[in-house]
Amino acid sequence: MDIKELQKIVQESGVVGAGGAGFPTYVKIDERANTILLNCAECEPLLKLHRQLMEKHAYEIMKTFHMVAETVGAKEAIIGIKRSYTKAVKALEQYIGEFPEMRIALLQEVYPMGDEVVLIYEATGRVVRPGGLPIEEGVAVFNVETMYNIYNAVENQKPVTSKLVSVVAEVEKPVTVRVPLGCTIEDVVNLAGGTTVKDPVYFVGGPMMGFIGSGSQQITKTTNAVLVLPKDHNIVMKKQRKASIDLKRAASICCQCETCTDLCPRHALGHPITPHLFMRSASNKDFQDLNPFLHTMFCSSCGVCEMYACPQDLAPRSLMADYKGGLRKNGIKPPQAEAKPVEAAREYRKVPEERLMARLGLTKYDKDAPLDDQVVKMKAVKVLLSQHIGAPAVPVVKAGDTVAEGQLIAQPAKGLSVGIHASISGRVNEVTDKYIGIVCK
Structure with a gap:
């Protein structure tokens, strides 16, 4: 299969990143990728679905991963998985010998290992530049469910x-x-x-x-x-805080201890993110140096600074997100920046997931799911036309139409977009600019 054929299948089948911002996957199928990386690191605490899916469908996922590697001409296909996912690792080891270009990278149980910039460094030693894309380093990253969706699209002609x-x-x-x-x-x-x-x-x-x-x-x-x-x-209370109050608290009690910056995963990889300097400048309305504000655009919003590092329970992540959003809304693009050398102390500043869950008050919820x-x-659904980064899909059905599960109900728009399909069989009862409603007959 050539690249354009695979891209077309993936786009028309509606495959996007099954998590995060939902980047359309067909764009990642790129001949510049000399390394492809499968993310089975479950970035967030309590999430289990990727390791579970890998354990159950290891061969199908690995077969498809191999096919993608061959299609783009990648020399290496790496499966990044936490060593603590023992059942999933055993499932991979059962078939790994069938795929000579493939290897397993066993990862530590730290947060945010699933962040693609962190994962790329851990699995390949390459550092993605601040504001850059993985493909600039010759890497394309896919998560486990996304790869399984590609398998279904190619092998079973089944859309998402x-x-x-x-x-x-x-x-x-x-x-x-x-x-x-x-x-x-x-x-x-x-x-x-x-x-x-x-x-x-x-x-x-x-x-x-x-x-x-x-x-x-x-x-x-x-x-x-x-x-x-x-x-x-505690997590709910933090999400409900107001920025105006957070700024006042920062002005009164931020002691500039720099723990937020020291533990920032992107800062440790040399990215120019300095939450402590941002907090000082923002809380004091000091705009003499704009870099602390502009560099918020390199923040991944992982939340380590706010949810784990700060001894004063301040909110650098939320405040930086507000400023970052404001900059983008006003057409400000990220400045050009090069990564500094990886911090020598990085290995000692990783956040153990077990300790993170305890800090968040989540340990008691860490149970089998x-x-x-x-x-x-389901008897009724409202399928959103925009479920990913890029342009919303364009409806091709109208109210009163009968549709079957898997039928195309909205085609990709011009630009970055993918198809949307009926998730149940039934009658279209509503078409708006936001969603298509379907009810069972």
């Missing part, structure tokens, strides 16, 4: 119509389930037996980089987890 979601924390039975795209968070939580607390908060994504969602919110191609938490949990890989049936 469902998503694996881990439902954990304050639920009766933590589970990892496969659900149709466009069902609601409340639908998914009910599959875990319901909640165990009054007035639960639905935290979408991981505890470090996720956000507070609502029960009526739709599941998308990037929804990896729903954490059900009590409304007074068994995988059920059969798609759960």
